[in-house]
Amino acid sequence: MRKTVVLTGYGYRIGKRSNLIVIWDKSGRKIELSTGNVGRIIAFARGLSISGDALKLILRHNIRFIIVSRSRPLGMLHSFRRSAPVKLIKEQVYAQNDGRAIYIAKTIIYGKLSNQINILRWLRRGRFRRRRFESELLLESYMNIMDLRSRLSKMELDLDDYRSRLVNIEAEASRIYWNVISKILPPEIGFDGRRKRYERPRDVLNLSLNYLYTLLASEVWGSIELNGLDPWIGYLHIDSNRRPSLVMDLMEEFRQPVVDKSIIAYLLNYKGDYSKLVMDGRLSDDFLKELSKLFYESLKRKVTFNKYYAPIDSHVNRQARRLARYILGITSDYKPFNII
Amino acid sequence: MRKTVVLTGYGYRIGKRSNLIVIWDKSGRKIELSTGNVGRIIAFARGLSISGDALKLILRHNIRFIIVSRSRPLGMLHSFRRSAPVKLIKEQVYAQNDGRAIYIAKTIIYGKLSNQINILRWLRRGRFRRRRFESELLLESYMNIMDLRSRLSKMELDLDDYRSRLVNIEAEASRIYWNVISKILPPEIGFDGRRKRYERPRDVLNLSLNYLYTLLASEVWGSIELNGLDPWIGYLHIDSNRRPSLVMDLMEEFRQPVVDKSIIAYLLNYKGDYSKLVMDGRLSDDFLKELSKLFYESLKRKVTFNKYYAPIDSHVNRQARRLARYILGITSDYKPFNII
Incomplete structure (x- = not known):
């Protein structure tokens, strides 16, 4: 490595x-x-x-x-040699028009729902004796996401509308997921649901998620380029000149294990005054540094995935490589990262 | 500028x-x-x-x-901003499978033959009174290339074999072109036909051409990237992980006006000892510097092409942009650079 x-x-x-x-x-x-x-x-x-x-x-x-x-x-700096086969970028484009696009997009959502289920299970483990009510809520929520996941696995999708149908399932699961998390977290945090950057959230969790997901995107971007894929040609997210869709696709499976888990654990264990972390609707400089440390530490956590024991950042790189191999037809399946 | x-x-x-x-x-x-x-x-x-x-x-x-x-x-060094629409790279791939590929490849070869004809005409202009024999030879050669060109323009090509058929025409024209040039140049130069780098030529013209074409390739490469095209997806040259085929395609039209003309003129006017330019089968350091100067001067030469008066290097950039616009269907034709 x-x-x-x-x-x-x-x-x-x-x-x-x-x-x-x-x-x-x-x-x-x-x-x-x-x-x-x-x-x-x-x-x-x-x-x-x-x-x-x-x-x-x-x-x-x-x-x-x-x-x-x-x-x-x-x-x-970019060498005048090619680090990946030319064929890859062409197959990446062709794959948008055949079953590979549907398979990749569906697999990504399946993986995301599974990771959300695992986050909620992990949260429940610490609670199911002491906090009966929260525990029930978590159980009910992940059972609901499990229902969505089994609906998803039975879905017959076609090229005309697979993206919108998958995005609907994903939106429903995320609503359930963030809703129960908002009930688990201390109310002082002021988190009442997931808000993206353009929605200008002011609570520490949404602000942290937006910052950490940006760091995650740049990490994923690097591994995509390193493996000779074009960051702009994706399968779940639609083409856009503003957001690199393949980066958005590949980062889905790392959101929960790398970002959500770390920041939720951090906020649950935090002993200080939450209001000090945010100033005028922005994260404080000290807390930004803390978050960067948190992020790079979580990337360095060693786990075994697909029989390979390594820090998560090398799993990020390997997943990009596996995606390339699936697109090229070298392998017949792709398995999203699923270690919470 | x-x-x-x-x-x-x-x-x-x-x-x-x-x-x-x-x-x-x-x-x-x-x-x-x-x-x-x-x-x-x-x-x-x-x-x-x-x-x-x-x-x-x-x-x-x-x-x-x-x-x-x-x-x-x-x-x-290459910046992380996207300079072109995502759509372009996709159309670049799709265009390999339809009439655009044939049109581009045929147009490139047509342009190349025209430029070779013009180089030979330019060489003849200085000779047709004083050096009867050379003048006849040049006339005969460019007439032959003209025949090839009219055969080319009548050719009905299809996707299965357009590349090989065009490459055959091109090879025939180049053989005629370099053959007459070998007869025009002083024999001390030792040029008896075009030899690529891997053929390990030891004469000053072949060594110079190999060096200058490399500089030209990097210039063309830059303009291709600048205009958001993928250097590896071409139309005349086949996909290869070793040579960027679109760079090879676009540089064809600049070989004669930027490189061939300058180096041929330089060698014809050179008053010194040709053998000093090459040492142990490699160009001398001083001559490499001289060639670099020659190359960048020829890129700075201002000419009018397509109603636009500018140095050749900005025409290189504009041609990459025009090729992108043709691939995207914004324009319905593409005209190779043809100013000798």
């Missing part, structure tokens, strides 16, 4: 020595990386310096070098 | 100061460039160093930054 190197601080210098990438931090401390071990270098632009020989080594070994400014990726 | 900065020597350092790109050479001499004036920076990797802030400035101002290693472009 090739690793990701993230250089967040100020004053890094990247050079090379024979076949090694050498990184000095501002205090002159040196790390040497073998090109074979590094898959991606994410570097903040400020105070960075990089040598041409290092750029050459990076390009030669197909390492992704991504330049970041604050929280946004600006651009990346 | 945004200029091209080529850093061929050893030991350049690129940084920034407010909105300026600052370049120091190895002796510490400093050049400051306003981002608005620079369109492209081509830098040799050896001994280069660049700051993150400069990379950021380059990305923000849509400057192309290309890393070159000796004679090959290795890669370029």
Whole structure:
């Protein structure tokens, strides 16, 4: 597994020595990386310096070098060689018009509902003796989502309307899911249902979810590009010039295990004053830092999925690869990530 | 007009100061460039160093930054913004399976043959009084290519074999074209026909063509990416993971006016010892620099094409845009660049 190197601080210098990438931090401390071990270098632009020989080594070994400014990726170095078969991008387009699109979209929703069920089960485990009422509510909610899931698995879908029919099931499940979560969380949080960014929520949970899902999207985006897929050609989400639909598709299965679980657990265990986390309808700077830490820690959690024990971020990368292999017809199925 | 900065020597350092790109050479001499004036920076990797802030400035101002290693472009910096509709890449794939593919491929070959005819006519203009024999040879050759061209325009092509039939015509024309050129050039050059890189030619013309076509490819590649097209999905050249077929397609029309004409004129006017240009079967460092200069000068030559007076490099960019518009069905035809 090739690793990701993230250089967040100020004053890094990247050079090379024979076949090694050498990184000095501002205090002159040196790390040497073998090109074979590094898959991606994410570097903040400020105070960075990089040598041409290092750029050459990076390009030669197909390492992704991504330049970041604050929280946004600006651009990346991109080799004049192809890292994936040309066939892949073509099949990605063709798959939008055949059974593969329906299979992928349906599988994604099936996986999402299963993950929601597992989140609610996990929440119930801590409660079913002590808090009878909440426990009943959780049970009832995940049973309802299970009903939706079995309705989904029986659905015969066709290309004309599979997206809208799946999105309806998904919306219904999410309503049930977030509704019961709003009843489990302390009322001081002020969460009364899921609100997206453009709906301008002011409660800490919605604000955190919107921030964390953005981090998740950039992580998923990287793994999609790394595996030679086009981020803009998706199956559940419709084509848009504003949102990369394949990124939206692939991130569904990671929302609950990577984001929802961490932030819900954090807020349930939080002992301080919730109102300090939000200032003027925005998350405080300290809490944003806390959330970033929370996110990268949850990506580093090692779990076994599909017989493979690894940190979640390498599962993200493998899932993109599996999706590519399914699209190419190398494998006949695709299984969404399901470890809560 | 945004200029091209080529850093061929050893030991350049690129940084920034407010909105300026600052370049120091190895002796510490400093050049400051306003981002608005620079369109492209081509830098040799050896001994280069660049700051993150400069990379950021380059990305923000849509400057192309290309890393070159000796004679090959290795890669370029590429921004994360989407510059074109999602629909384009999909239509690019679909167009491979309908009449658009045939039209584009046929038009490209038609354009190439016309450009070859024009190169031979241009060569004949300087000769047809003084050098009777050469003049006859040139006339005969371009008449032969004209015959091929009229055979081409009558051809009824279909999706099953249009590529191979067009490639046959093209091969025949190129054989005639390079054959007469080999007879026009001084024999000391040792050019006896066109040889590609893998054929390991040792004569100055073949070595120069291989180098210059590589520079042209990187130029065309840039304009293809800039206009939101996928470089790997082409119409005349077949899909390959090693060569970006759309780049190969679009560069055909620029080979003769940008590369062939300049290098042939240069060699015809060259007064020195040809054998000094090649050392051990490779171009000398000085001559590589000379060729780079020649190439970028020829890109800066201003000409009128399609009612638009501009340097050739902006015609390259406009042709990529026109090809995208044809693929999208916004225009109903595409006209290859034809100014020798």
